Amino acid sequence: MAIPLAERLRPKSLDDLTGQEHLTGKGSVLRKAIEQGRIPSMILWGPPGVGKTTIANIIAHTLNTPFYTLSAISAGVKEVREVIEKARLQPESILFIDEIHRFNKGQQDALLGAVEKGTITLIGATTENPSFEVNAALLSRCLVYILKPLDENALNGLLQFAVEHDEVLRRKNIVLKETAALINISGGDARKLLNLLEIVGDAIPGEKETVITDDVVMDIAQKRIALYDKSGEQHYDIISAFIKSIRGSDPNAAVYWLARMIEGGEDVKFIARRMLILASEDIGNANPNALLLANAAFDAVNKIGYPEARIILAQCATYLASSPKSNASYMAISNALTTVKEHGDLPVPLHIRNAPTRLMKNLDYGKGYQYSHDFDNNFSAQEYLPEAIKGTMFYNPGKNTREEELRKWLKGLWKDKYDY
Secondary structure, three states: OOOOHHHHOOOOOHHHOOOOHHHHOOOOHHHHHHHOOOOOOEEEEOOOOOOHHHHHHHHHHHHOOOEEEEEOOOOOHHHHHHHHHHHHOOOOEEEEEEOHHHOOHHHHHHHHHHHHHOOEEEEEEEOOOHHHHOOHHHHOOOEEEEOOOOOHHHHHHHHHHHHHHOHHHHHHOEEEOOOHHHHHHHOOOHHHHHHHHHHHHHHOOOOOOEEEOHHHHHHHHHHHOOOOOOOOHHHHHHHHHHHHHHHOOOHHHHHHHHHHHHHOOOOHHHHHHHHHHHHHHHHHHHOOHHHHHHHHHHHHHHHHOOOOHHHHHHHHHHHHHHOOOOOHHHHHHHHHHHHHHHHOOOOOOHHHOOOOOHHHHHOOOOOOOOOHHHOHHHOOOOOOOOHHHOOOOOOOOOOOHHHHHHHHHHHHHOOOOOOO
């Protein structure tokens, strides 16, 4: 089987790496650690195709130490323990785990002792925020290095390097007349970019030279390439279409875009997380049960995984799409944050300050506070905002059945202060 172009051109030294100069350039922290032969356990966090696996391979090649690779998609606790047992007999062993965010808590816990004792040096690669996807105990024993997306100049440089230096492409005498389509379809993923270049080059009948234009690339892409890619531009376009369909109360469109993501192998946690956010941002108090169902769906799909998770995702998506909508809570916090930035740290009114000491009481902390439960309807119309912004209304209930009830209730309480 032929080796893909991206693999043929994979850099073997830091000097050959495109991008990430902040980590691997002269005098950078990671480069110094590699040159000194003493690397820490680390998490490499960044978008797809920007060099995470390549950096791990360069480290293995440079340090010449036992190097093990696992993919979190296919490996479990058993495979992790097998590597750790081998590493006990081979000092300074390195374990590289691709897509470490896919490891559950049990799988991550299996690594913890070996990393802590120095039995292995862990290199994890992830496209997801490790603060959310790697458990705190393991994360605290690793340094997190953030890899940056490759810019257009870097991607064009890669294309030019490929046509000039790869033996297979050189025989085709490729001329890169236009590169925008190659870069756009690849979504900034260098691996996908190079392999797309190879597909396009193979598809064009060659004579004296092979001319690549945007129109040619788009035509070949439509015919030969599945355009949904969970790490490229289509990933963002389709999740956008999915969220906007739910926000627009169209369960039919929502379940279609959900099917596109499922068919493309999208991470169930990514889909569920976006619905969890939407439940508050776009539905909120118009239907508070939406947040409960979205949270339950998030937990359920994590436990079950594909293929059954598709049913839970579909139930949640159609429920959210069919719910009344309100962004009032989202607008409330946005407005409040704007006010905080405009007015700075306004003082807390004395009557609602905490007064745990005698000195604070002598300074009138808490003086005049009215305990709400001592009044009719458990309500006292006292001031809770700083003097400079008193009377400011941040939360304006949405025009839906549930929030109209909230509006009526609040209007009855605050008729002399807020214009509900």
